[in-house]
Amino acid sequence: MTLLLLASTLLIGITLCYASVCAVSPLGTCRKCHGFGFATTTDRRGRPKRGKDCRRCHGHGKRIRTGRHLYNLWLRIYRDGAT
Numbered sequence: 001m002t003l004l005l006l007a008s009t010l011l012i013g014i015t016l017c018y019a020s021v022c023a024v025s026p027l028g029t030c031r032k033c034h035g036f037g038f039a040t041t042t043d044r045r046g047r048p049k050r051g052k053d054c055r056r057c058h059g060h061g062k063r064i065r066t067g068r069h070l071y072n073l074w075l076r077i078y079r080d081g082a083t
Contacts, residue, residue, distance in 0.1 A: 022067035030057035037061035 029035035037059040039051035053059035064072075 018067055022065050022071065026065060026068040027062040028065050030054055030061055030063045032056045033061060035061040 030037070033039060033054035033056070036054075037057060038053050040048050041051040043049050054061070057063050
């Protein structure tokens with residue numbers, strides 16, 4: 001019983017920590033471009049240069065977190081149902 005209690009407490013703690021991170025900072029860095037907003041390529045001499053804008057973050061370097069996205073969907077459904 002204590003192992004089950006410990007696992008459930010740990011799961012609730014991780015969920016609350018992630019919810020607080022989503023509330024404080026709803027945007028995280030893009031995983032594809034690492035926050036640059038564009039892909040880095042090299043020219044013929046091997047020097048890095050700016051590539052195309054990132055398609056995931058549209059060149060901003062920031063993306064909405066998954067938890068915040070789910071919260072926004074829930075809130076939109078709740079507001080549409082209340083009217």
